[in-house]
Amino acid sequence: MKLIAGNSNRALAEAISSYLNTPLANASIRRFSDMEVFAEILENVRGEDVFLIQSTSFPTNDNLMELLVTIDALRRGSARRITAVIPYFGYARQDRKTGPRTPISAKLVANLITTAGANRVLTMELHAGQIQGFFDVPTDNLIVGPVFTPEFQKRFEGESLVMVSPDVGGVVRARAMAKKVNADLAIIDKRREKAGVSEVMNIIGDVKGRVCVLVDDIVDSGGTLCNAAQALMDKGAKEVHAYVVHGVLSGGAVARVTASPMKSLVITDSIAATEAVRVAHNIEQLSVAPLLGEAIRRIAEDRSVSAILD
Numbered sequence: 001m002k003l004i005a006g007n008s009n010r011a012l013a014e015a016i017s018s019y020l021n022t023p024l025a026n027a028s029i030r031r032f033s034d035m036e037v038f039a040e041i042l043e044n045v046r047g048e049d050v051f052l053i054q055s056t057s058f059p060t061n062d063n064l065m066e067l068l069v070t071i072d073a074l075r076r077g078s079a080r081r082i083t084a085v086i087p088y089f090g091y092a093r094q095d096r097k098t099g100p101r102t103p104i105s106a107k108l109v110a111n112l113i114t115t116a117g118a119n120r121v122l123t124m125e126l127h128a129g130q131i132q133g134f135f136d137v138p139t140d141n142l143i144v145g146p147v148f149t150p151e152f153q154k155r156f157e158g159e160s161l162v163m164v165s166p167d168v169g170g171v172v173r174a175r176a177m178a179k180k181v182n183a184d185l186a187i188i189d190k191r192r193e194k195a196g197v198s199e200v201m202n203i204i205g206d207v208k209g210r211v212c213v214l215v216d217d218i219v220d221s222g223g224t225l226c227n228a229a230q231a232l233m234d235k236g237a238k239e240v241h242a243y244v245v246h247g248v249l250s251g252g253a254v255a256r257v258t259a260s261p262m263k264s265l266v267i268t269d270s271i272a273a274t275e276a277v278r279v280a281h282n283i284e285q286l287s288v289a290p291l292l293g294e295a296i297r298r299i300a301e302d303r304s305v306s307a308i309l310d
């Protein structure tokens with residue numbers, strides 16, 4: 001097996017490499033002076049089972065191009081099998097036509113990755129499960145249950161816990177988490193009754209005096225979570241925490257989260273943390289390196305991956 005890291009999240013790639021006790025292969029992925037991406041694999045990969053680790057996070061297009069160009073370099077270097085390990089799959093939110101003459105970019109990006117030469121994909125908590133089917137090669141979509149669940153059990157032991165989906169789209173994920181830790185479920189239903197009238201947030205479920213844990217796949221601007229946290233506190237929640245897989249946290253998101261009533265926001269390291277994230281008083285990171293490392297090991301050994309998700 002060979003592990004190769006793109007530039008998007010070197011720290012995660014190194015943590016996976018140390019979990020697997022396998023060094024990162026020598027490769028140089030760099031820019032020409034006009035910012036064209038160039039990849040050079042500096043050791044033999046002929047006949048190897050190669051895992052290329054690259055999240056397509058900010059700067060999304062540059063990181064995507066790095067992924068594509070490096071897959072091409074590996075394919076032309078006669079790697080036996082190339083697995084694109086994409087802890088955070090950018091463009092996932094564009095998974096359907098949202099109006100006439102709009103793209104389904106998640107499908108386009110999946111096509112680009114397979115056309116470049118990836119033989120398999122390993123990713124995590126896709127925005128919508130059906131995106132797995134956008135790839136015409138075997139794709140494993142890990143869930144973070146094994147990372148979040150023990151943490152919930154330890155941190156909230158003895159509390160009257162409610163898992164909260166911040167929107168109707170996230171109910172399946174929140175319900176699965178609630179079931180795992182034997183908690184209740186609440187759902188936030190956002191509605192704009194009339195154009196120009198501010199949004200009303202209805203909370204379905206009992207949150208008064210309870211510890212509420214918002215569960216989501218992505219926190220980007222932070223608007224969804226911060227508004228949900230405020231609505232829960234207004235309804236008498238004891239405290240609000242959030243567990244979100246992918247900390248995109250663009251623009252003023254970190255400032256919004258630190259100023260919100262959220263006691264903690266826990267994200268994973270699927271996306272490299274910025275300095276602002278690292279120093280934020282209420283943002284914490286949990287590592288998915290052991291989860292991804294174990295999945296890589298099992299793929300390489302042709303063993304079950306789903307077994308680690310139970």
Ligand code: R5P
Nearest residue numbers: 217218219220221222223224
């Ligand atoms: C939406 O369907 C997603 O699950 C997230 O709730 C959304 O992407 C969060 O975005 P933001 O942080 O910008 O509100």
